Amino acid sequence: MILYFSGTGNSRLVAERLAAFLGETLCSIDNESMGCRIGDGTLGIVCPVYAWGLPRIVEAFIKRLRADAGSRPRYVWAVFTCGDDIGYTDTCLDKALRASRLGAGLDVAFSVAMPNTYVCLPGFTVDTPEVATRKVEQTLQALPQIAGRLKAQTGQGEVVRGACAWLKTYVLRPLFNAFLVSDKPFRSSEACTGCTLCAQQCPTRDIRMDGGRPIWLHRDCTQCLRCFHQCPQRAIDWGSSTEGKLQKRRLGRS
Numbered sequence: 314m315i316l317y318f319s320g321t322g323n324s325r326l327v328a329e330r331l332a333a334f335l336g337e338t339l340c341s342i343d344n345e346s347m348g349c350r351i352g353d354g355t356l357g358i359v360c361p362v363y364a365w366g367l368p369r370i371v372e373a374f375i376k377r378l379r380a381d382a383g384s385r386p387r388y389v390w391a392v393f394t395c396g397d398d399i400g401y402t403d404t405c406l407d408k409a410l411r412a413s414r415l416g417a418g419l420d421v422a423f424s425v426a427m428p429n430t431y432v433c434l435p436g437f438t439v440d441t442p443e444v445a446t447r448k449v450e451q452t453l454q455a456l457p458q459i460a461g462r463l464k465a466q467t468g469q470g471e472v473v474r475g476a477c478a479w480l481k482t483y484v485l486r487p488l489f490n491a492f493l494v495s496d497k498p499f500r501s502s503e504a505c506t507g508c509t510l511c512a513q514q515c516p517t518r519d520i521r522m523d524g525g526r527p528i529w530l531h532r533d534c535t536q537c538l539r540c541f542h543q544c545p546q547r548a549i550d551w552g553s554s555t556e557g558k559l560q561k562r563r564l565g566r567s
């Protein structure tokens with residue numbers, strides 16, 4: 314079983330490839346996937362890194378996670394997708410798993426670089442097409458080897474922590490979560506055609522249509538930026554800081 318969350322398709326692509334290599338079934342983490350059954354086989358988790366830690370939606374899902382009665386997963390692995398580096402996201406996941414009713418921690422973790430999706434602060438923007446393409450190619454090349462190591466269930470993982478990793482995960486991340494994980498700055502422009510895609514696709518059902526335009530409900534936004542990146546009219550902005558910025562290019566069916 315591979316549990317995955319993907320805001321804009323990077324982690325989904327990685328999860329799908331790993332599922333094919335490993336012959337595992339996929340289960341998407343969103344508010345409607347509480348039915349995933351965790352038995353005593355292998356459990357894989359694939360998700361993006363948000364502010365050098367787990368997306369809120371993944372943290373909340375792990376809290377509710379429990380194995381079937383009388384069983385616990387034998388081997389738990391994670392593959393994180395990131396723009397650059399993950400800080401101590403793997404340690405956060407291990408801690409969250411151990412605190413859950415799953416009865417197991419994280420055995421091994423890998424990180425892979427994928428096109429950046431974070432655009433809400435000045436200086437942060439999507440990768441150039443060349444950089445994005447190179448990241449995807451390198452990751453797709455690396456996945457068979459990662460899958461081989463996951464299959465063998467031996468050896469060390471490989472993550473890119475980046476510089477000042479501890480500071481990023483344990484000092485900057487709480488500040489980011491407190492002040493920047495918010496749907497309040499989201500707005501749509503006159504370019505909106507009322508197609509409803511953003512409302513249909515929000516993984517936390519935080520968007521509702523009202524008078525032909527989206528409104529954000531200030532409930533469970535996980536800051537995945539799917540609404541920003543997938544709007545066909547480029548009609549969504551997060552305050553003024555995303556104005557003029559490009560959306561992430563589509564990956565396959567993302």
Ligand SMILES: Cc1cc2nc3c(=O)[nH]c(=O)nc-3n(C[C@H](O)[C@H](O)[C@H](O)COP(=O)(O)O)c2cc1C
Nearest residue numbers: 319320321322323324361364365395396397398430
């Ligand atoms: C809110 C947010 C925070 C992010 N924080 C990080 C980060 O700390 N480190 C990093 O390398 N990439 C970061 N990124 C980039 C994503 O981890 C990366 O683009 C990921 O592959 C997106 O996967 P997805 O398409 O499955 O959502 C962040 C993206 C978002 C939206």
Ligand code: SF4
Nearest residue numbers: 505506508509511544
């Ligand atoms: S996806 Fe874009 S165009 Fe469609 S309803 Fe949402 S904001 Fe409007």
Ligand code: SF4
Nearest residue numbers: 515534535537538540
């Ligand atoms: S409102 Fe937008 S950023 Fe927030 S969870 Fe929904 S799609 Fe993601």
